[in-house]
Amino acid sequence: SEGVVVGAGLTKHFGTTKALDEVSISVRPGEVVALMGPSGSGKSTLLHVLAGIIPPDAGSVHVRGRRIDDMSERRRSSARLRELGFVFQFGDLVPELSLAENVALPLLLTGSSRRAAMAQATELLAELEIAGVASRRPAEVSGGQAQRAAVARALVHQPAAIFADEPTGALDSVNGDIVLTALLDAARGRGIGLLLVTHDARVAAHADRECILRDGKLAG
Numbered sequence: 512s513e514g515v516v517v518g519a520g521l522t523k524h525f526g527t528t529k530a531l532d533e534v535s536i537s538v539r540p541g542e543v544v545a546l547m548g549p550s551g552s553g554k555s556t557l558l559h560v561l562a563g564i565i566p567p568d569a570g571s572v573h574v575r576g577r578r579i580d581d582m583s584e585r586r587r588s589s590a591r592l593r594e595l596g597f598v599f600q601f602g603d604l605v606p607e608l609s610l611a612e613n614v615a616l617p618l619l620l621t622g623s624s625r626r627a628a629m630a631q632a633t634e635l636l637a638e639l640e641i642a643g644v645a646s647r648r649p650a651e652v653s654g655g656q657a658q659r660a661a662v663a664r665a666l667v668h669q670p671a672a673i674f675a676d677e678p679t680g681a682l683d684s685v686n687g688d689i690v691l692t693a694l695l696d697a698a699r700g701r702g703i704g705l706l707l708v709t710h711d712a713r714v715a716a717h718a719d720r721e722c723i724l725r726d727g728k729l730a731g
């Protein structure tokens with residue numbers, strides 16, 4: 512398949528709750544897929560299964576053609592670090608580190624030198640127009656600036672795909688638009704697949720495709 516992330520027949524139970532019921536989903540390079548659905552419909556579970564954070568009970572996950580769901584925990588973590596980027600709703604930058612150090616982190620964790628990692632982080636912060644606050648800590652910048660740094664961190668190691676869970680949910684509409692535009696441009700411009708979990712129909716309208724989960728099943 513040509514998907515950078517391909518989940519096939521994914522089923523996941525928590526006790527008697529069937530959180531995912533034979534879900535198949537594929538995200539192509541540079542494609543933006545909006546994942547919608549009511550609370551409790553399985554969005555977080557699907558994200559976690561596709562990211563190799565929790566194993567499915569049945570089905571498979573391939574990232575760039577490599578099956579990850581049956582790897583050992585250690586190899587799965589390593590594949591996740593190298594191949595995937597994450598942007599959450601808010602507040603997942605490391606508070607003790609500067610924005611530049613936060614962005615450099617995925618490179619440092621996969622063996623880059625500090626000098627090379629910081630150089631790439633600085634370049635990306637400039638592209639996202641927050642170079643001026645690169646040396647500040649997350650608490651010392653605006654919410655929109657912090658979330659743009661989170662986008663930069665998700666991009667810095669050139670992942671196959673980015674999983675974004677309500678990335679604009681905590682921002683006002685002006686900052687939300689800036690962060691959403693940065694994510695969309697980055698995905699489409701760099702050929703990164705973007706799976707965007709959102710409750711906001713205006714955000715979903717920017718996607719190439721919408722997937723809707725209901726009771727653990729994909730509709731439409």
Ligand code: ADP
Nearest residue numbers: 525528530548549550551552553554555556557
């Ligand atoms: P969403 O992200 O769409 O709100 P979730 O994936 O968080 O949905 O949850 C789907 C269903 O699985 C819900 O019924 C939820 O309570 C249940 N669930 C999710 N994670 C767990 C867990 N770790 N333990 C038990 N039940 C869970």
Ligand code: ADP
Nearest residue numbers: 525549550551552553554555556559676677708
């Ligand atoms: P969201 O609002 O993004 O759907 P949730 O608040 O539903 O997220 O879930 C946040 C985390 O809690 C997820 O990792 C999910 O797997 C876990 N979770 C959800 N429901 C339950 C549950 N009933 N028991 C244990 N963990 C749960």
